[in-house]
Amino acid sequence: MVTENPFALFRSECKNVVEDAIKKVFPEIRITSLQLEKPPNPEFGQLASSLCFELAKQTGEKPFSLARRLVENVDRSKFHLIERVMPAGGGYINFYADFAKFSALTLESVRQLDADYGFVKTGKPLKIIVEHTSVNPLHPIHIGQARNPMLGDSLARILEARGHKVSRHYYIDDVGRQTAVIAYGYKKLGKPKPEGKPDHYIGRIYTVTSCLVEINRLKKELELAKQTSAVPEEIAKINRELDEWMSIAVELKERFPEIFEKLLEKIGEDEDPENEVNSLNRAYEAGEEEAKKLIREVSQFCLQGFKETLARMDVFYDSWDWESDLVWNHSVSEVLQRLKTTPYVFTLGGVLEFEAEKVVRELNLRRKLGLRENYEVPPLTLMRADGTTLYTTRDIAYTLRKFSKAEKVINVIGMEQSLAQLQLRIALYALGYEKYADNLVHFAYNLVTLPGYKMSSRRGRYITLDEAVDEAVKRAYEEVSKRSPKLPEEEKRKIAEFVGVGAVEPCGMPL
Numbered sequence: 001m002v003t004e005n006p007f008a009l010f011r012s013e014c015k016n017v018v019e020d021a022i023k024k025v026f027p028e029i030r031i032t033s034l035q036l037e038k039p040p041n042p043e044f045g046q047l048a049s050s051l052c053f054e055l056a057k058q059t060g061e062k063p064f065s066l067a068r069r070l071v072e073n074v075d076r077s078k079f080h081l082i083e084r085v086m087p088a089g090g091g092y093i094n095f096y097a098d099f100a101k102f103s104a105l106t107l108e109s110v111r112q113l114d115a116d117y118g119f120v121k122t123g124k125p126l127k128i129i130v131e132h133t134s135v136n137p138l139h140p141i142h143i144g145q146a147r148n149p150m151l152g153d154s155l156a157r158i159l160e161a162r163g164h165k166v167s168r169h170y171y172i173d174d175v176g177r178q179t180a181v182i183a184y185g186y187k188k189l190g191k192p193k194p195e196g197k198p199d200h201y202i203g204r205i206y207t208v209t210s211c212l213v214e215i216n217r218l219k220k221e222l223e224l225a226k227q228t229s230a231v232p233e234e235i236a237k238i239n240r241e242l243d244e245w246m247s248i249a250v251e252l253k254e255r256f257p258e259i260f261e262k263l264l265e266k267i268g269e270d271e272d273p274e275n276e277v278n279s280l281n282r283a284y285e286a287g288e289e290e291a292k293k294l295i296r297e298v299s300q301f302c303l304q305g306f307k308e309t310l311a312r313m314d315v316f317y318d319s320w321d322w323e324s325d326l327v328w329n330h331s332v333s334e335v336l337q338r339l340k341t342t343p344y345v346f347t348l349g350g351v352l353e354f355e356a357e358k359v360v361r362e363l364n365l366r367r368k369l370g371l372r373e374n375y376e377v378p379p380l381t382l383m384r385a386d387g388t389t390l391y392t393t394r395d396i397a398y399t400l401r402k403f404s405k406a407e408k409v410i411n412v413i414g415m416e417q418s419l420a421q422l423q424l425r426i427a428l429y430a431l432g433y434e435k436y437a438d439n440l441v442h443f444a445y446n447l448v449t450l451p452g453y454k455m456s457s458r459r460g461r462y463i464t465l466d467e468a469v470d471e472a473v474k475r476a477y478e479e480v481s482k483r484s485p486k487l488p489e490e491e492k493r494k495i496a497e498f499v500g501v502g503a504v505e506p507c508g509m510p511l
Helices: 006-025 051-059 063-072 099-116 147-161 177-188 198-227 232-255 257-267 273-286 289-312 323-328 331-340 356-362 391-403 415-430 434-438 465-483 489-508
Strands: 047-049 082-088 092-097 127-131 165-172 319-322 345-348 351-354 380-383 408-414 440-445
Touching: 006 047, 006 051, 006 063, 006 082, 006 092, 006 099, 051 063, 051 092, 063 082, 063 092, 127 147, 147 165, 147 408, 147 440, 177 198, 177 257, 177 273, 177 289, 198 232, 198 257, 198 273, 198 289, 232 257, 273 289, 273 323, 289 323, 289 465, 319 323, 323 331, 323 391, 331 351, 331 380, 331 391, 351 415, 356 415, 380 391, 391 408, 391 415, 391 434, 408 415, 415 434, 415 440, 434 440, 465 489
Parallel strands: 127 165, 127 408, 165 319, 408 440
Antiparallel strands: 047 092, 082 092, 345 351, 351 380
16 A cells, blocks of 8 residues: 555544444443544654543543543544554643554655555646746747746646646737737838747847837827827826837847847838827737738747747647637627626726626625725726737637636736736626636746846837846856866756856746
8 A cells, every 4th residue: 555645544543433333332422423532642642632531521531531432433444554642741642653654655655656666646636727927929938027937837737746737828918909019010120030049039029129119109299299289297208208118228239139130121111100009009909910910920029939938948838829829719709798797897988897896896795805894896898999909808708718617717927917816806796607716726936137227018118038037047066067077068058057047047936
């Protein structure tokens, strides 16, 4: 016999022999819960029961006398991991393990179960989806996002070790203005084949395009503000933003001169780049073929780079789920239609809003959701006036899809998404999916902060996970070469990769 938890068998054996003794001595008494605790000193055994103090209240007999009677009636033929049972301490029953048998069971269990030893299997295996990482396909994974795959994959492995059937999902957020920005810039460059690692190349295009489009927008906003005699404070604010983006442009021109000059020329040919981006965004959400082909193409380049990075960290996925599929197969529109039939949705200025707080009040969800009495959940914007939907709206449809394949869904997402995840659960309650809402878990973590430095993908200010791993591997290689200069080159690099990646992985975990 082998087991993942020898001590659990010892505990179970102790409970069984005492329960049998109680039935023998006091057949009329029913014990609903027998608690065992760790004694304060190993001299008193490995487990102890204070049951006799409770029995004394029912029988009128002294606790120690009860303990002695029960111990005398223990069936010692059922001892396997128990060495002896003793009355003590004025009424306690102490259990002593047979360490020879216990050690033999433990060692044999370790030998046979190997890495599975110590992982106690759940009595109720569940189908669980763990969605994690889900970095937008715009730029390489940076160190601020690196803890997500580390946390998500670790969580998935732990759940699998417990015996659950776990599926790892990556949600490809390819709908929205950001993907339209990168596709716009990619098209302006003539749809070039990426140079070097594809996600790094796409990230450069995204950063430069974002900068140039933003500068164009701010210049027009400043001109309009002056024409309409806006207040000086408003003009000053626009000027500050414009100055910041102009300084970023100087920085980007120096870093990526070829991409910058070409995009500056091509974007300058458009009268309203912002409108071009918004039109592309609407076309993609509407499923127009040209927009679909363009954005999917540039997104695939980024995903290719992601897969290379994550494979190096030994992180893989069972499913890559496109957000756009939920829009094009009408899952999102169906969710919107169903929400409109509830008393919790209203239109204001052409914008569709969801009254989350009203749901909390009417369905009495405050305690279940762990909300303070004085906290009011803000409304959720479901759809803009131009007919495009927001991320959380699409996430409702995605959540329903995930629950069609799983009993529990865990979203590994940063703490900054707590409100959106709360509104998502409330929307599920409003739609009548109480079981889904109860089994939706937001596994949150805090952002990575660097002293005196704020990362921004739009501004091109970030340190990539690839760079962090490369640097760690480089330093590990130098150390291996110094300590073991005679090792074969292939062995040095193998050790350096193992140590370097291993050094970076814990950095993704919360401190």
